[in-house]
Amino acid sequence: MGLSIAIVGSGPSGFYTAEAVLEKWSDCTVDIVEKLPTPYGLIRYGVAPDHAKTKTVAKSYEKLALDPRVRFFGNVEAGKDVSVAELRERYDAVVLATGCSTDKKLGIRGDDKKGVLGCAAFVNWYNGLPAARDLAPPLDTESVVVVGVGNVAIDVARVLVKTPEEMAATDLMEHAARAIHASPIKQVYMAGRRGPLHAQFTNVELREMGHLKDAAAIVDPAQLPETIPDEAKAEFSDRQLRLIQRNIDTLRDFAKAAPGARKKRVHFVFFANPVEILGGERVTGVRFEKTKMEKGRATGTGEFFEIPCGLVIPAIGYYSLPVPGVPWEGGKAINKDGRIEPGLYCVGWIKRGPSGVIGTNKPDGDEAADQIAADTGGAGKGKPGRAGLEALLAARKVRVVSFADWKRIEAAEVARATPPAPRRKFATVAEMLAALDASGSAAAPARAAAQAD
Ligand SMILES: Cc1cc2nc3c(=O)[nH]c(=O)nc-3n(C[C@H](O)[C@H](O)[C@H](O)COP(=O)(O)OP(=O)(O)OC[C@H]3O[C@@H](n4cnc5c(N)ncnc54)[C@H](O)[C@@H]3O)c2cc1C
Structure with a gap:
């Protein structure tokens, strides 16, 4: 049985982890839980607005998000909408990639x-x-x-x-x-x-x-x-x-x-x-x-x-805030080579602290995949995985923003930009969700379980 893996955070380290596990196991499923309706972490909210070329790395992340084995759960915050313990109950491996904010x-x-x-x-x-x-x-x-x-x-x-x-x-x-x-x-x-x-x-x-x-x-x-x-x-x-x-x-x-x-x-x-x-x-x-x-x-x-x-x-410098239920010290998750404990891992800035460039996060994804391999032998334990998370979020009436929803938000941002600006970002989550509704998305509270995209 394939592994079910939840990655919390959709910045570079989250996507590099997705890439590493997808390469390692063709039959795994990967769910990316992101507190914002928008993916890519500091690529969107950190990298300077006049460095558009740097941001093009998001194109390679988008390819991963569109892989049929991957699902984006945007607008879902770990520690608020779902706890780390609840994720661990549902997934064979949970990888924290929440950065330093x-x-x-x-x-x-x-x-x-x-x-x-x-x-x-x-x-x-x-x-x-x-x-x-x-x-x-x-x-x-x-x-x-x-x-x-x-x-x-x-x-x-x-x-x-x-x-x-x-x-x-x-x-x-x-x-x-x-x-x-x-x-x-x-x-x-x-x-x-x-x-x-x-x-x-x-x-x-x-x-x-x-x-x-x-x-x-x-x-x-x-x-x-x-x-x-x-x-x-x-x-x-x-x-x-x-x-x-x-x-x-x-x-x-x-x-x-x-x-x-x-x-x-x-x-x-x-x-x-x-x-x-x-x-x-x-x-x-x-x-x-x-x-x-x-x-x-x-x-x-x-x-x-x-x-x-x-x-x-x-x-x-930056430091990260503790994720409830995760051992924390000095602005980082306590970990040994990316393993917090078997079943729970961390990558990127919450693992190493705020250093390095985008590519520096890539080896963390490989290391997390190796740790997961060592702890699970590459086989899933039959945990509910995606279906379990969808049911939980639906019961809690969490409005999940899927990757297709994000693409609609993005299209609206591009459409309302004044050239030569590449996009005019929405300033609040409410504006993003309103744009989504206006774009004809079937989005509605408690529709998490119905997401097919
Ligand atoms: C101002 C600034 C400019 C930079 N410019 C460059 C540059 O030009 N070139 C370069 O190579 N590098 C640059 N970097 C470095 C690069 O951005 C980082 O190396 C990289 O973003 C770190 O990746 P990460 O995945 O660990 O964290 P992040 O990119 O911060 O991603 C973390 C993600 O986790 C999400 N998250 C957090 N908490 C939760 C939660 N509880 N539940 C669900 N999701 C959660 C966040 O919303 C975010 O999407 C810059 C960094 C900064 C701060």
């Missing part, structure tokens, strides 16, 4: 002031995650500090300074475009505790900052090393050293380039450890301690400086 806090004095917004919240807001719709970030400021020198920090800085024309062919949310483009923001400071050798940007993302229409990238050449020091050569692999060299070269180009007529600035500030958020109720600036690198660590020098700003966006 919450911001790490700066943990310094003043970080609870109005005007300090985590990057997860901010990115979700401009990308249209329904829960972030009403964030209303205070953009009524000329100056923003983004804490962090990685790709997410760069995404945030770029979206803040790109012109409406540069964003026209993107799926930036309308409410975000209106607010950002009406804001007086002129200066964005990206500040990192460590130096340029330890910055986490990929070179393509960094170089992009040199090609913005109305914003110049500003770098202090004194913060760039002449050559990579021997100490760093011991710390990094050859591949990392090549990337570091490319980044240093790019930063040097920025340092040399004249801003010209561009009115906005993105400043790269290294060796700057934020120690206090300044202001009264609302942020007025950030106080930093200058650092120096010692044995790969940033240590304080006792010298301080301040950057005035009205908005601070820490982009220092």
Whole structure:
């Protein structure tokens, strides 16, 4: 008898797991349980709206979702609509792929002031995650500090300074475009505790900052090393050293380039450890301690400086919230090589924490498939699987959004976009469901059991 497998979460790690198990067992069934009516996790709500090419990876996930052995249960939240224990009763294997959705806090004095917004919240807001719709970030400021020198920090800085024309062919949310483009923001400071050798940007993302229409990238050449020091050569692999060299070269180009007529600035500030958020109720600036690198660590020098700003966006990492009924520690599910316990597995960011690119999640899917193979021998135990979940959700009157339903939502988003924008995303779940109803779907409460698509 074929295995019945439930995957909770439809981001990259969920789909890579689906791919791995479908390849391993031709007779398995795979049900993907997703709390939103929309699939793809951070591909839709994290990846920057102006990076359409990155999002095309979703096409390969769509192929998997359309495999006859796979069923998408959108708008179903594990821990709310169905518990993990209930899934485990019904499936031979349950794989958690729920990602990391919450911001790490700066943990310094003043970080609870109005005007300090985590990057997860901010990115979700401009990308249209329904829960972030009403964030209303205070953009009524000329100056923003983004804490962090990685790709997410760069995404945030770029979206803040790109012109409406540069964003026209993107799926930036309308409410975000209106607010950002009406804001007086002129200066964005990206500040990192460590130096340029330890910055986490990929070179393509960094170089992009040199090609913005109305914003110049500003770098202090004194913060760039002449050559990579021997100490760093011991710390990094050859591949990392090549990337570091490319980044240093790019930063040097920025340092040399004249801003010209561009009115906005993105400043790269290294060796700057934020120690206090300044202001009264609302942020007025950030106080930093200058650092120096010692044995790969940033240590304080006792010298301080301040950057005035009205908005601070820490982009220092994400962590995941516990899924009820799952052992949790340090923002991750407690697991050994992806196995939480026999029958329950985890992949992607809830397994490893928030690191790596989309493709980094792929080996997790392979590993989960191997663990399932080791625990089950590849044979199902005759659990009810899909029929059991459908019956439970129908009894609870959960409105399940199938993959075909999602395609109707997507078609409506594409249809209402103003070219050259590829789509105009719905901002709330209610809008998505209304679009579905308007599209003539047979969707109705308690129709989960009747889903044939
Ligand atoms: C701002 C940002 C930009 C990024 N840009 C890039 C990029 O340009 N290129 C790149 O390669 N990588 C990028 N990444 C990294 C990439 O997005 C991640 O590696 C990847 O999305 C992690 O996959 P995941 O499946 O673990 O989590 P996610 O993508 O977060 O997917 C988790 C899914 O689980 C669902 N879920 C959560 N809880 C439940 C529940 N209880 N029940 C049911 N479903 C649930 C969520 O709704 C979501 O759909 C970016 C990350 C961020 C944060």
